[in-house]
Every structure is written in C-alpha cells, then in structure tokens.
Amino acid sequence: MPSNSPSPAGGPRDAADTPHGPTRPRDPSAAPRAATAHPAEPVQVSAPSPERADLIDPKPSPALRDQAPAASPEPTPRGYRAVFAVREFRAVFAAHLLSLLGVVVSELALTVLVYDLTGSPLLSALTVALGFLPYLVGGTLFAGVADRYPARRVLVTCDLICAGCVAVMVLPGTPVGGLLALRCLVASVSPVFTGTRMAALTDILGEGDLYVLGRSLLRIVSQSALLIGFGVGGVLLAALSARGAITITVGTFLCSAALLRFGTRDRPARTGGDRGGALLKESLAGARVVLADRRIRALMLLFWVPALFVVAPEALAAPYADEIGLGPAALGLLMCAMPVGHIAAELYAGAVLAPRIRSRIVLPVAAAGLLPLLLYGLRPGMVLTLVALALAGVGAAYIIGLDQWFVDAVPEELRGRAMTLLTAGLMTVQGIGMALAGLAAEFLPVHRVVAGSGAIGVVCTLLLVREVSRTARSTAPADGSRTEVRDGADQHMTSG
Structure with missing residues (x-):
C-alpha cells in the first residue's frame, strides 16, 4: 500500500513474541519484594563429613570439562x-x-x-x-x-x-x-x-x-x-x-x-x-492538539525541515549531470548515492549503537546533516559529488533516535493522528522542496541552488535543534531523573 x-x-503471539510484548519492564524493586514477602525457613548448609571429603574433587576432570552443557538455553536474540x-x-x-x-x-x-x-x-x-x-x-x-x-x-x-x-x-x-x-x-x-x-x-x-x-x-x-x-x-x-x-x-x-x-x-x-x-x-x-504542544511540534519540525532541503540535489540531478557534462549512467549513480548512505548509516546505528548513544547523536547529526551539500558550491566533479550525496544520506541517521523521542512525547490516544500528520507533512515538504529547487534553478546555476539549499537548511536546522533542546529541558522531571523508556520507522527521509 x-x-x-x-x-x-x-x-x-507465539513464544518468540513473549519477551517483546508491549508491556513495561518490571520495576527492579518488584522482584526483591516478591522474594521476601514470605521468607522461607533458613536452609542450613553442612560441610561434607571427613570420611567423604576424599570423594569431592575441587577440579573437574578434563573429560567433564570438555563435555558440553546438557541443555543450554538458546541466547535471546x-x-x-x-x-x-x-x-x-x-x-x-x-x-x-x-x-x-x-x-x-x-x-x-x-x-x-x-x-x-x-x-x-x-x-x-x-x-x-x-x-x-x-x-x-x-x-x-x-x-x-x-x-x-x-x-x-x-x-x-x-x-x-x-x-x-x-x-x-x-x-x-x-x-x-x-x-x-x-x-x-x-x-x-x-x-x-x-x-x-x-x-x-x-x-x-x-x-x-x-x-x-x-x-x-x-x-x-x-x-x-x-x-x-x-x-x-x-x-x-x-x-x-x-x-x-x-x-x-x-x-x-x-x-x-x-x-x-x-x-x-x-x-x-x-x-x-x-x-x-x-x-x-x-x-x-x-x-490542533498535536501542534499546540511545544515539544511535539519541535520534534515534528525536526523530521520535516532537513527533508525540505535535502531533496534539492535529487530534484536537480539531471540538470546538474548536464551542467558538469555527465551521461545517463552517471545520473543513475547520482540518484543512488544518497539512499546508499542513508541505508548504511541506519543499519550501523540500529545494529551497533546502543539506544542511549542513538539518543545522544540526534541533535549533532541533525545539525551537521546538510553540511555536505555545501560542497556543491565548488561545482565538484563526479567523485566528490557522490561523496557529498552519500554523506548527506548518512546525516539521516539522526531519525532513528528521533523516533524514540517522538513516541515518548505523544500521548497514546493521539498517537495515530500525530503519526499520520507527521507522515503527511514529511511527504508534503519533500514535494515543496523539489518544486522550490526547480524554480530556483530557472534563475541560478544548479550547483549554487543545491549549495544554497544546504546553507539555508543548516541555519534553519540549528535554530530548530536549539528549540528541541529547550523543550527537552522544560519537560524533564523536576528531580532531574530520566523517564524510563517503555519496552515493547516514506519515500525519502521517512518513513515509515
């Protein structure tokens, strides 16, 4: 669809689903309380009698050491x-x-x-x-x-x-x-x-x-x-x-x-x-309720604003290839470079980085994500253009941490409407970004349009990063503790 x-x-759900259901993790203090609610009688452990001490080998034999455990449980994925x-x-x-x-x-x-x-x-x-x-x-x-x-x-x-x-x-x-x-x-x-x-x-x-x-x-x-x-x-x-x-x-x-x-x-x-x-x-x-919330609005804009500007090189790929004298095959590579960078960065962030690290890199990566487009100002050749596009794709890795922030911020009863609005806005701003880039290229050289899109995008994103940081501080608990995350992703930047 x-x-x-x-x-x-x-x-x-089958057995594989059980550990991953949408339930909250148990309170760490719950287990000890349950264990001590009805304390059992103390168990006395007696030392072995002297006449049987010779039967106890403190070091298992090599044969026993080499034996595999009888029924070791499979590791949790x-x-x-x-x-x-x-x-x-x-x-x-x-x-x-x-x-x-x-x-x-x-x-x-x-x-x-x-x-x-x-x-x-x-x-x-x-x-x-x-x-x-x-x-x-x-x-x-x-x-x-x-x-x-x-x-x-x-x-x-x-x-x-x-x-x-x-x-x-x-x-x-x-x-x-x-x-x-x-x-x-x-x-x-x-x-x-x-x-x-x-x-x-x-x-x-x-x-x-x-x-x-x-x-x-x-x-x-x-x-x-x-x-x-x-x-x-x-x-x-x-x-x-x-x-x-x-x-x-x-x-x-x-x-x-x-x-x-x-x-x-x-x-x-x-x-x-x-x-x-x-x-x-x-x-x-x-x-109205979703957009009236300062925190949700700032997070939603952090999805939208970089996407508005990052589509410029894609929208102008054919004119830029013609501007620097590249053929149809090179055009295909230009169209592929940004998705390749995005996929590689997302796989790395999801498979290697811990959730806390993914959360920490959201704002720095979002702020720097459009900087590679400034290389277009040099009117680069094929190789440097591909590098710039791939790096711009890598910049989209901030979204994986932003997803967690967004779902934490939106009340459950508004979640469907908020995420529908998020998707609609994301696709709309990409269409607007492509149209604006094409319009600008009617009056300016293509490489300047892309570089200008990157420069304006960086400024707008920096302002937005500042707003997101402020809303994070204003919504933090009074005691400074972090709210515990509960346990259980478009065409371009989405999502979906």
Missing part, C-alpha cells in the same frame, strides 16, 4: 534479530514489501501510460507530483481514522482501496482525468495507512527500542526501493505493457491486505471504539 505499511493486529523474532512484525514487514512494490511499480507504469495516451510531458510529470500533493489533504482531514477505528481494519481497508483504484486504472476505457483522480485517491489514503501502521507498531513491538528498530527496518526497505524498485518496474515494463505492469500491483495490494488481516491481531481502537461525530472535526481537532 502506501509507501509505508504495518498493522497492529495479529493472532496470538538482540537488535534487528529481536524484531524479526516477533511474529506479527514479520507479517507487517512482508506486507510492507508487497505494498511498496505495488506503489513503486504503479507510479512508474502510470507515468508511462499517461504519456502514451497523451504525449504530454506535463501530464506525465503531473502524475508523479500527484504522489506528493494529496498527502497534506489526506493526512490532515482523515487523520482521525487512525485512532477512531481498530488499526487492523484501517490498514486492510486502505490496501483494498488501493487495489480497487489500481484495478480501475487498468480498464481500457478509463480516461486520463480518471487516472489522475485515482492517483490522487491512492496518495490521499497513503498517510492514513502509514500513520496507522506507525502507531500500530507500538502495540506490536512496544514503545522502546524494538519499536525504534522496527521503524528503522521499514525505512531501510523504503530507501532500498529507490535503488531497486524502479529497476523492477523497468523490467516489467520491458516485458509487459503499462497496463499489464499495473495489473500486477493489484495482486501485491491484495496480498498485503491478506497478510495484515490474518497475520496480525485485532486490537480495539485507541479512542474507545467506533464513535459518532464528524470525522473531519475530530481530525482537525487532533491536529
């Missing part, structure tokens, strides 16, 4: 392996792969189909732009769905809506206007799906490190789609017509819906079940 996807539902040990997450992950494939292939095939029908580059480009613009509408007006209805029902319904829209696109009689309208509908559903899935992950994985790593895995898949998704779509379009390629995506959406329906548990709605009242009013009210 939309470029991000899991659900909170699922059948009974950690890191990303611990996330995959949760059965419900495996279903969500597989559904995300399928729905993401459906989105990428349908976008590419629909662009080709519209161009074949009209011969208009403008309408073909508009098809791509419609993947961004409706996010704001859908994420703002329909955000209440994420908390108002059970998450599994929302996710499955969204997948079925996407499958239905794509099925109508395939019909030969569907006019171009109808194709664009259906594209808008799919894009409007996407933020609801993504926000609901993000909130549902806290039910499946808890609100601690497993949630952060689960979001990271889904984001890595989304980034990988930029590397291989369009390649798969290109292969399909080489073997099939545009409508034939779109037909395949109907099956991917239906399979995603089936995985979510039968692979996840049915949990109640966050706001107490289906309720009457205007959905639009509830969605807008939730958005």
